[in-house]
Amino acid sequence: MCGREMRMKLKLLFIIIALIVVHYPNYVFAACTVSATPVTFGSYNVFSASPLDTTGTVTVNCNESPPPTVTISIGPSPNSGGFNPRSMKLTAGSELLLYNLYTDNNRTYIWGDGSGNTRTVTKKVFKGSPSVNTIYGRIPPIQDVSAGPYSETLTVTIVW
Secondary structure (H helix, E strand, O other), X not given: OOHHHHHHHHHHHHHHHHHHHHHOOOOXXXXXXXXXXXXXXXXXXXXXOOOEEEEEEEEEEEOOOOOOEEEEEEOOOOOOOOOOOEEEEEOOOOOEEEEEEEOXXXXXXXXXXXXXXXXXXXXXXXXXXXXXXXXXXXXXXXXXXXXXXXXXXXXXXXXX
16 A cells, blocks of 8 residues: 555544544543552661561553453563562662562562563452552562662553
């Protein structure tokens, strides 16, 4: 297909979409959204023999009927390149602090994308009743790292 034909087809598609939106201005398209609260660990004691645990949440809202089944995954660490372990980076340096996120309170199952022994969370999400899912975080003990703020940004994905 030549470039001109493709542009004409795209233009026609945009016109059709615009007509649908104009014709149905109050129509709400089915959708699900995701939001998260940070997993904030607070101060890490390099001399403690105990892990540092905390929690955060992933909330999914859907406006569909019947309720969809939604699968929630959390992407790999941009710093470590994988799921086990994930690594937070020192804000003013290059040091890494190992940690992980889990689907369960016992911190047994790593929350990931379902690959490499990681798990996802799958739930039905009812219209008007958001699904709030706890993220269980853990920093393993006895890591020899410098003091300072460590952070990392991960991607949460939902599929329904």
